[in-house]
Amino acid sequence: MSAPLKFAVLSTSLDPDSRSVWLCELAARHLQDAGHTVTHLDLRHTPLPPFDNASCYAHPNAEVYHRAIREADGVLLGVPVYNWGLGSGARTLVELTGSSDTERGLHGAWFDQPVTFLVSGGLDHGYLSHGAFALGLMYDFRCVINPHFVYATSAHWEAPGVPGRWLSERLARTVDRTVDLSQRLRGRDYHSVWEL
Numbered sequence: 313m314s315a316p317l318k319f320a321v322l323s324t325s326l327d328p329d330s331r332s333v334w335l336c337e338l339a340a341r342h343l344q345d346a347g348h349t350v351t352h353l354d355l356r357h358t359p360l361p362p363f364d365n366a367s368c369y370a371h372p373n374a375e376v377y378h379r380a381i382r383e384a385d386g387v388l389l390g391v392p393v394y395n396w397g398l399g400s401g402a403r404t405l406v407e408l409t410g411s412s413d414t415e416r417g418l419h420g421a422w423f424d425q426p427v428t429f430l431v432s433g434g435l436d437h438g439y440l441s442h443g444a445f446a447l448g449l450m451y452d453f454r455c456v457i458n459p460h461f462v463y464a465t466s467a468h469w470e471a472p473g474v475p476g477r478w479l480s481e482r483l484a485r486t487v488d489r490t491v492d493l494s495q496r497l498r499g500r501d502y503h504s505v506w507e508l
Contacts, residue, residue, distance in 0.1 A: 320384040323354040324401035332432035336390035363407035381421035386494030393433035422453035429461040454504040
């Protein structure tokens with residue numbers, strides 16, 4: 313096995329029975345079983361305030377997420393799809409942890425991060441609903457978006473938290489390719505900044 317890596321697995325759904333949370337739990341376990349270090353954060357248990365570009369930075373969990381993202385070798389982002397877009401939790405997370413402000417000593421945590429999406433949707437044809445959000449991460453923060461991702465609907469689960477065979481194989485392959493991508497990008501000697 314290659315050297316152990318550090319991953320942030322971030323669940324952004326607020327649904328108490330979230331299927332994207334199940335994806336994150338399974339991915340985190342797969343990474344841990346392979347010997348990697350995982351920081352698994354769930355917005356339901358480690359909440360963030362609405363983004364106001366002011367008092368939100370003083371929230372005690374803001375730095376928890378910021379550190380988890382900036383110190384990771386790769387980020388796995390669990391997201392639900394609503395109305396052809398991602399839930400508000402994902403946007404709040406990126407708005408707060410992506411901000412840079414020299415007066416506050418902030419620099420966006422997402423710059424240059426490899427990002428893998430774990431997506432839960434209602435219908436099969438919502439397969440690319442995370443595309444615009446992923447493009448924003450790539451353009452704003454120079455994130456490297458993993459082309460291997462999971463998109464699962466309720467039909468892909470045998471029971472709560474128990475994936476069917478196709479989903480289990482897809483998730484394992486996606487996580488393995490996340491590790492490969494993060495390993496290849498680790499130790500780069502450049503650091504991107506805001507630019508036009």
